[in-house]
Amino acid sequence: MVPEATVARLPLYHRALVAMSERGATTVSSEELALAAGVTSAKLRKDLSLLGSYGIRGVGYEVDYLLYQISRELGLTQDWPVAIVGVGNLGRALANYGGFSSRGFRIVGLLAADPEKVGDKIGSGAMVEVRPLYELELLVRDTGVLIGVIATPAHAAQDICDRLVAAGVRSIMNFAPTVVSVAPGVSLRSVDLGLELQVLAFHEQRKIGREKVRS
Amino acid sequence: MVPEATVARLPLYHRALVAMSERGATTVSSEELALAAGVTSAKLRKDLSLLGSYGIRGVGYEVDYLLYQISRELGLTQDWPVAIVGVGNLGRALANYGGFSSRGFRIVGLLAADPEKVGDKIGSGAMVEVRPLYELELLVRDTGVLIGVIATPAHAAQDICDRLVAAGVRSIMNFAPTVVSVAPGVSLRSVDLGLELQVLAFHEQRKIGREKVRS
DNA sequence: AGTTGTGAAGCTATTCACAGCG
DNA sequence: CGCTGTGAATAGCTTCACAACT
Numbered sequence: 218m219v220p221e222a223t224v225a226r227l228p229l230y231h232r233a234l235v236a237m238s239e240r241g242a243t244t245v246s247s248e249e250l251a252l253a254a255g256v257t258s259a260k261l262r263k264d265l266s267l268l269g270s271y272g273i274r275g276v277g278y279e280v281d282y283l284l285y286q287i288s289r290e291l292g293l294t295q296d297w298p299v300a301i302v303g304v305g306n307l308g309r310a311l312a313n314y315g316g317f318s319s320r321g322f323r324i325v326g327l328l329a330a331d332p333e334k335v336g337d338k339i340g341s342g343a344m345v346e347v348r349p350l351y352e353l354e355l356l357v358r359d360t361g362v363l364i365g366v367i368a369t370p371a372h373a374a375q376d377i378c379d380r381l382v383a384a385g386v387r388s389i390m391n392f393a394p395t396v397v398s399v400a401p402g403v404s405l406r407s408v409d410l411g412l413e414l415q416v417l418a419f420h421e422q423r424k425i426g427r428e429k430v431r432s
Numbered sequence: 433m434v435p436e437a438t439v440a441r442l443p444l445y446h447r448a449l450v451a452m453s454e455r456g457a458t459t460v461s462s463e464e465l466a467l468a469a470g471v472t473s474a475k476l477r478k479d480l481s482l483l484g485s486y487g488i489r490g491v492g493y494e495v496d497y498l499l500y501q502i503s504r505e506l507g508l509t510q511d512w513p514v515a516i517v518g519v520g521n522l523g524r525a526l527a528n529y530g531g532f533s534s535r536g537f538r539i540v541g542l543l544a545a546d547p548e549k550v551g552d553k554i555g556s557g558a559m560v561e562v563r564p565l566y567e568l569e570l571l572v573r574d575t576g577v578l579i580g581v582i583a584t585p586a587h588a589a590q591d592i593c594d595r596l597v598a599a600g601v602r603s604i605m606n607f608a609p610t611v612v613s614v615a616p617g618v619s620l621r622s623v624d625l626g627l628e629l630q631v632l633a634f635h636e637q638r639k640i641g642r643e644k645v646r647s
Numbered sequence: 648a649g650t651t652g653t654g655a656a657g658c659t660a661t662t663c664a665c666a667g668c669g
Numbered sequence: 670c671g672c673t674g675t676g677a678a679t680a681g682c683t684t685c686a687c688a689a690c691t
Contacts, residue, residue: 224631224634224635225631227630227634228624228626228627228630228631229611229627231630232609232610232611232624232627233611236610253611254611255611255613290634291630291633291634291637292633292634292636292637293630293633295637297633297636299629305525305528306521306522306524306525306528307521307522307525309521309525310520310521310522310524310525310625311625313520313521314609314625314626316609316626317626317629320626320629320630321633322629322633363636364629364632364633364636366629387636387639388632388633388635388636389632390628390629390632392625394447394529394531395447395451396444396447396448396468396469396470398470402639404632404635404636404639406628406631406632408623408625408628409443409447410525410526410529410607410623411443411529411531411532411535412443412444412447413605413621413623414514414532414535414537414579414581414605415442415443415446415506415508415535416439416440416443416621417579417603417604417605417619417621418506418507418508418512418536418537418579418603419439419442419505419506419507420439420603420619421507421512421578421579421602421603421619422506422507422510424602424617424619
């Protein structure tokens, strides 16, 4: 069983390895990869050792081989049909994010409550047409959506989440700035862009405080 | 010294308390607030006890008083001039995010490399005009930007970060899907929307694996 | 009576430092 | 010789459970 803290870092290693592979690198040491991923080399080696023994002592790791192993571990070698609910700027940002399709995430549906937005075509590469929100259940059933992304205003998030779960989706990514709750057995991850900024403000405030003391 | 894990949760409590205050609640127990914030009550009480003794035994916490204390701790009672670099969908999503101004974050500048976007007016409430990227240093100096937000494509992120730091910004929020590095003394937080989805895919894959075994 | 605040215990994650191996 | 893989040590975080207090 891979610990949660390690799982959260695997995408960092994956991203760094993709960049290295594209640059044509064949092998990489734990020191180099750790630097590129923004972690310490001891942590990286410990993490990788939990997946298996994929390195060569005295040499390092073979870039493409390690990349494949991490991709497989993360499940990026398979196809993930994704539906995005909410087509505001955030929903559009997600739909246009190039990093999805290359990692097996396939946007099979965009849903908007606002009739004005229905019919718009959005995407990088394969364009997807925005459909009305009431087709949510239909879409999930027809396309076998495995991951539902909530990019709606906060007040709509719980209702959308409930509808996604009722329709059979068991993995929910929430970008709405509110707590949503799900039944046991459903995975949920939340990111609130505003909360992250507040953590930063906390640290900046500390710095300012220290400077005032010093002067 | 407040531990990092606690700092990361304070914005959750803040968000829950704002909602409660708006709803007119006057007091709240650790149990209720924990539920609203999505944490356990023991964790909540431990976190709050690290800030000070703001509760009343046998009663709970006074909503507005606790909200003020957390706001002060996070630095949300002061004014934070923010510059957003990059006016794609993500930059726009951030500029339109209503949760900023109410928490002391004031967007004083939007910068775009693309001349087509310069002059656009964006925002919720006070509109901000998009300025050309070469005015970055000027903007930071004139408006005293304390937090720089990077919402550019990955390849531009490090350069923008370096320019922000050189101009005097010491807190950077990075939304570009790449590692950026900063000098010691500069705070950096990164959020990669794509990485979060990968963690979700990992867990969903585990579920699918278990089901196959069972059948 | 009821809820906070908090030591102590238990658990998880990180770092160290070096044996083991190519 | 150099770098990985990993036990052991350390640090940090969470949970427990109850004394302290209103």
